[in-house]
Amino acid sequence: MNIALTGATGFLGFHTAKALKAAGHHVRGLARRTSRREHLARYVDEWVTGDFYDPQAQVGLVAGVDCVIHAAVDYDAASNVPVHNFTRNVAGTLQLLEAARQAHAQQFIFVSSGAVYAEILPDRKLDENHPTWPDSLYGAYKASVEPFLKAYHGQFEMNTSSWRPVAIYGLPPDVGQSRWIDQVRAVKAGERVSVTGGGKIVHVQDVADALACAAGDAAVAGKFFNLVDRHMYWQSVAEIAKELTGSSSEIEDHAGSGPKNTFDTAATVAFFDAHENYTAIRRGLGGIRDYVRELLPLV
Numbered sequence: 001m002n003i004a005l006t007g008a009t010g011f012l013g014f015h016t017a018k019a020l021k022a023a024g025h026h027v028r029g030l031a032r033r034t035s036r037r038e039h040l041a042r043y044v045d046e047w048v049t050g051d052f053y054d055p056q057a058q059v060g061l062v063a064g065v066d067c068v069i070h071a072a073v074d075y076d077a078a079s080n081v082p083v084h085n086f087t088r089n090v091a092g093t094l095q096l097l098e099a100a101r102q103a104h105a106q107q108f109i110f111v112s113s114g115a116v117y118a119e120i121l122p123d124r125k126l127d128e129n130h131p132t133w134p135d136s137l138y139g140a141y142k143a144s145v146e147p148f149l150k151a152y153h154g155q156f157e158m159n160t161s162s163w164r165p166v167a168i169y170g171l172p173p174d175v176g177q178s179r180w181i182d183q184v185r186a187v188k189a190g191e192r193v194s195v196t197g198g199g200k201i202v203h204v205q206d207v208a209d210a211l212a213c214a215a216g217d218a219a220v221a222g223k224f225f226n227l228v229d230r231h232m233y234w235q236s237v238a239e240i241a242k243e244l245t246g247s248s249s250e251i252e253d254h255a256g257s258g259p260k261n262t263f264d265t266a267a268t269v270a271f272f273d274a275h276e277n278y279t280a281i282r283r284g285l286g287g288i289r290d291y292v293r294e295l296l297p298l299v
Contacts, residue, residue, distance in 0.1 A: 003067045009040065020069075051088075052092060053092025062105055067215050070097075078141050090144045107221075113138065126262065153222035184296065187247050192250045196234070207227055230284055
């Protein structure tokens with residue numbers, strides 16, 4: 001398939017381009033003029049330069065493609081500027097969706113987020129049918145686009161789908177941007193570590209594999225998928241690093257009693273089970289251990 005990928009130069013975009021190329025697809029990436037591209041030379045066959053919300057760039061991106069995977073986001077607008085969040089992220093994405101339809105692309109895959117969920121109802125499962133009530137501009141952007149995906153599937157029979165990863169971890173092209181790198185470095189140096197918080201996580205390879213598997217799959221049309229592996233407290237990374245290095249680092253205990261809510265990922269598990277050689281979103285704590293083991297020699 002000919003696949004257009006926004007956000008190609010980002011962390012998830014890099015791994016997605018790699019997964020798409022491994023699956024035999026032709027990849028057209030979208031990148032800003034100032035973005036580095038050399039690390040993607042083996043995985044992206046051609047480039048369109050511009051912002052995903054720029055109509056001219058959109059036309060060049062979607063021309064002649066079978067599928068659009070939309071992973072880009074204007075993070076500054078999604079974090080701080082409500083009007084720009086709407087005009088660039090929400091309206092820009094809907095313009096891209098329409099450009100893809102006008103260009104006769106068969107499929108549109110949207111990278112949403114677990115941030116669409118904030119207020120969780122106590123009387124039902126936290127699955128893809130749970131209401132989406134975000135509490136951030138970023139989550140509002142993602143949640144705002146999803147009804148239009150349903151509408152385009154229902155009205156135009158377009159193969160649209162939405163994929164909702166939670167906090168993504170894994171090695172980026174720039175190791176300095178790795179999640180939890182500071183506490184791994186501190187443990188390795190024998191320093192005292194005090195880190196609070198925690199959340200749901202998923203490995204970047206599992207997200208990239210999901211997007212690559214979804215490309216060309218008619219069974220995902222009109223559906224949403226939660227991409228969640230497990231919950232963890234961030235101090236667990238430091239504890240694993242200490243175990244692997246034998247460090248004398250002192251780690252302050254900030255772990256709580258466990259997550260308030262647990263995602264139901266039955267739909268995503270069933271999706272992966274339908275594709276051979278994939279065991280995604282089942283890495284568990286062993287996946288974190290493998291990641292820390294990869295990270296340690298690099299810090």
